[in-house]
Amino acid sequence: MEKKLLQFWKLGLSLLILSSVLEMSNRLVEGLESTYDYTKYHPMEEIYKWMEDVEQANPELISSAVYGHTFEQRNITLLKLGLENSEVTEKKVIWMDCGIHAREWIAPAFCQWFVKEIVNSYKTNKKLKQMLQNVDVYVTPMINVDGYEFTWVNESTRLWRKSRSNPPGVSSCYGVDLNRNFKANWGTVGVSFDSCSNTYCGTSAGSEPEAEAVMDFVGPMVNKTLCFLTIHSAGQLILLPYGHPEISAPNYDELVSVGKAAAAEMKKLHGMDYTVGTSPQILYANSGSSRDWARLTGIPFSYTFELRDKGEFSHLLPEDQIKPACEEAFAGALSIITYVHDKAFNSGVLPNAAVALTIWSTIMAVSLTTGVLV
Numbered sequence: 001m002e003k004k005l006l007q008f009w010k011l012g013l014s015l016l017i018l019s020s021v022l023e024m025s026n027r028l029v030e031g032l033e034s035t036y037d038y039t040k041y042h043p044m045e046e047i048y049k050w051m052e053d054v055e056q057a058n059p060e061l062i063s064s065a066v067y068g069h070t071f072e073q074r075n076i077t078l079l080k081l082g083l084e085n086s087e088v089t090e091k092k093v094i095w096m097d098c099g100i101h102a103r104e105w106i107a108p109a110f111c112q113w114f115v116k117e118i119v120n121s122y123k124t125n126k127k128l129k130q131m132l133q134n135v136d137v138y139v140t141p142m143i144n145v146d147g148y149e150f151t152w153v154n155e156s157t158r159l160w161r162k163s164r165s166n167p168p169g170v171s172s173c174y175g176v177d178l179n180r181n182f183k184a185n186w187g188t189v190g191v192s193f194d195s196c197s198n199t200y201c202g203t204s205a206g207s208e209p210e211a212e213a214v215m216d217f218v219g220p221m222v223n224k225t226l227c228f229l230t231i232h233s234a235g236q237l238i239l240l241p242y243g244h245p246e247i248s249a250p251n252y253d254e255l256v257s258v259g260k261a262a263a264a265e266m267k268k269l270h271g272m273d274y275t276v277g278t279s280p281q282i283l284y285a286n287s288g289s290s291r292d293w294a295r296l297t298g299i300p301f302s303y304t305f306e307l308r309d310k311g312e313f314s315h316l317l318p319e320d321q322i323k324p325a326c327e328e329a330f331a332g333a334l335s336i337i338t339y340v341h342d343k344a345f346n347s348g349v350l351p352n353a354a355v356a357l358t359i360w361s362t363i364m365a366v367s368l369t370t371g372v373l374v
Helices: 002-035 044-057 106-121 126-134 145-151 209-224 252-270 290-297 319-345 347-369
Strands: 062-069 075-081 092-098 135-140 225-233 237-240 275-278 301-307
Touching: 044 062, 044 075, 044 106, 044 145, 062 209, 075 106, 075 209, 092 106, 092 209, 092 319, 106 126, 106 135, 106 225, 106 301, 106 319, 126 135, 126 319, 135 319, 209 225, 209 290, 225 290, 225 319, 237 252, 252 275, 252 301, 252 319, 290 301, 301 319
Parallel strands: 092 135, 092 225, 225 301, 237 275
Antiparallel strands: 062 075, 075 135, 237 301
């Protein structure tokens, strides 16, 4: 009798300890949520710390990697979101980056919001869990770390756009427009060779370490990368390849259709209109963008999101608009990600993919509701 009582006591103690550990774990995650304010803009030091914390709190979902360094030798770090799946021999890839342009603070705010939403919902959302078992989502909250740091110095630097590389030759003007520096019809249209210009494309394609880091990391994964999303502001646009007016993507019609579906989901939340098309169609021609590089190198779906707004605040979007801007951007990004996932993993039933996507996106929209240089 005493032996059985002892066994029951040990079992009870074990369960109590396990319960305490689980409670502590939940408090750690809740603590992360409560202490980090996703409705505020954060300096780079706090973003780096947030990346460490969210990885430590979710080891089964998130890992990190430093895949490059800026001109001033700061780390370019990504978070990889994905779940183990022994049934998939090779997982597919979704790429998302934010902060190529330093002054577009809403972009890194969204990348952090995106990670938060995935963390908070993947355990209870069967569809999202399935996608994370099939694909790894690589998220870089800030590519242009040097430039972003510079925008935090004082009010006079707040609207800095470019990187912070040294001036070429006898020039006194720092930095390169990283979204004109990729190996995609580099230097042909919509760029400047004047280093003092905001659209200065650099001395050669890929001359900047930040652009080179993205191409070197994503390039070897092209054959398994389904989608490339790069987040900017402002203008409320969803741009697709190409920036050159005389070149059209082979899957142009599908890119437009998927982009318009995303824009429709975004409008459902707060009534904001997002225009879909190529840059020459709705903005202006440009070359050397990461979006165009991704499509030219073989990634079938590539989009630039230009988040809020249409000119009232531009790159100085107030903090009270972070939440609605990120909610609608999440709905749009998830719409595209769901489509490309289902096309890759449910190819046999895709005639009704548009219907399935509409139903899924509507469900997500309901749950979410209870400046102009590219």
